[in-house]
Amino acid sequence: MLLGCIGDDFTGSSDLGNTLTKAGMRVVQYVGVPGVPAAPDVEAGIVALKSRSIPVAEAVAQSLAALDWLRAQGCTQFLFKYCSTFDSTPEGNIGPVAEALADALNAQQVIVCPAFPATGRSIYQGHLFVGDRLLSESGMQHHPLTPMSDPDIRRWLAHQISGTVGHVPATAVLGGVESTRAALRRETAKGHRLIVADAITDADLVTLGHAAADHLLVTGGSGIAMGLPDNFRARGQLSETSGAWRAQVGPVVALSGSCSTATRAQVTMHAATHPSRELTADAVMSGEVNADTLATWAVGQPGVPLIYSSADPDSVAAAQAHYGASALAGAIETLFADLARALVAKGVTRLVSAGGETSGAVVSGLGLTQLEIGPEIDPGVPMIRADDGLVLALKSGNFGAADFFARAAAMMEGTP
Incomplete structure (x- = not known):
């Protein structure tokens, strides 16, 4: 490896796997820290954790355990992937985990870049944009677990770490690999270890990846991985082979627990032409709904049935105030986990899941x-294959076109 x-x-990990696979690496995504060694032909291994919203100490401990396993597989470079x-x-948890990984690796120069231009995420002057809006005006300020009220990634990260935060501006990145490396060295000389890098286009991310060829640790969204495979390729370390994908037929169900603006629009569009069932906070917390009855309903429906808990920000806030944010989130995740098991037990072979927490519960x-x-x-x-009888699509809340649910189901069975 x-x-x-x-x-x-889990959704972000599959997003990263997608980036690395497209760039020519043989990739396997592991759910949690494996208890056995990786297969010898794996070139990039992704340990997918569910650590985004758990207590800081737990997130750090889980990430360090993942690092220990990856080091034992012979890895020479490491990437900490978080949301764009x-x-x-x-x-x-981003800052404390990044610092802990840097400490463990004795990494003195660490890029921080969540940009993903293909989905509208860019960083300019240290500020994160979603399309033409600052992050704090994009709808993410209403996120029920991690409301993003400040678009300045330098300032937000500084709240989370014991060290200081550097910055590589867009002008340096546009200047190419050597210009970027010089800017990184200047920030390191100032005593900054975690360094936010601007990126406006995919080409900027490739430049950053090439500039980080000798870095022990890189952090960011999946886009930061675009240029990394080239570094291994230049050393003659990639096999340049990949397995053929197989389509999966059979019953399909879509699940959504994301309350993002993008997912709510996808739910609205899908529900207009497919069977749908909404899970309200009251129904979940009262026990009015259960996994077995929901699964029985879903497998009896035509098309791509959708079961969702994707309310608007005001409804979410009211429900959290009434039931408690942690209790409500836990109950919904438990229901989706039970539902996924019930659906597969009833013969479902394709599952489409929207939302990071929901997808984590499903997996x-x-x-x-x-x-x-x-x-x-x-x-x-x-698309992700769990085994010969189950294929999944795990979507981050903010990703995907308006017709995502139907498109995912069609592609899984080999329909263009």
Whole structure:
């Protein structure tokens, strides 16, 4: 294994796997820290954790355990992958995990770049944009777990770490690899270890990846990985082979627990032409709904049935105030985990899941341990094979076109 990756959620990890697979690496995504060694032909291994919203100390401990396993597989470079909207609170978890990994590796120069231009995420002057809006005006300020109220990634990260934050401006990145490396050296000389790098286009991310060829640790969204495979290729370390993807037929169900603006629009569009069932906070918390009855309903429906809990920000806030944010989130995730098991037990072979927390619950509920990365559905969202009888699409809340649910289901069975 050459590149060892640690993802803070399951959808983001599959997004990263998609990027590396497209760039020519043989990639396997692991669910949690494996208990056995990796297969010898794996070039990039991704340990997918569910550590984005857990207590800081737990996130750090899980990430360091993942690092230990990846180091034992022989990796020479490591990547900490987090969301392209930098989902975190002023306490963490991105900063503390990045610092802990840097300490463990004795890495003195670490790029921080969540940009993903293909989905509208760019960084300019240290500020994160979603399309033409600052992050804090994009809808992410209403996120129920990690509300992003400040678009300045330098300032947000500084709240989370003990050190200071540097910055490589767009002018340096546009100047090419050597210009970028010189800017990184200047920031390191100032005593900054974590360095936010501007990136406006995919070409900027490739430049950053090439500039980080000798870095022990790189952090960012999946886009920061675009240029990394070239470094291994230049050393003659890639096999340049990949397995053929196989289509999967059979019953399909879509699940959504994301409350992002993008997912709510996808839910609205899909529900207009497909069977749908909304899970309200009251129904979940009262026990009015359960996994078995929902699964029975879903498998009896035509098309691509959708079961969703994707309310608007005001409704989410009211429900959190009434039931408690942690209790409500836990109950919804538990229901989705139970539902995923019930659906597969009833013969469902294709599952489409929207939302990082929801997808994490689905993967954990099914007890999956290793995932094969397949073709891309929409930017940042690949198909994933759990085994010969189950294929999934795990979508971050903010990703995907308006018709994502139907498109994913069609591509899984081999329909263009």
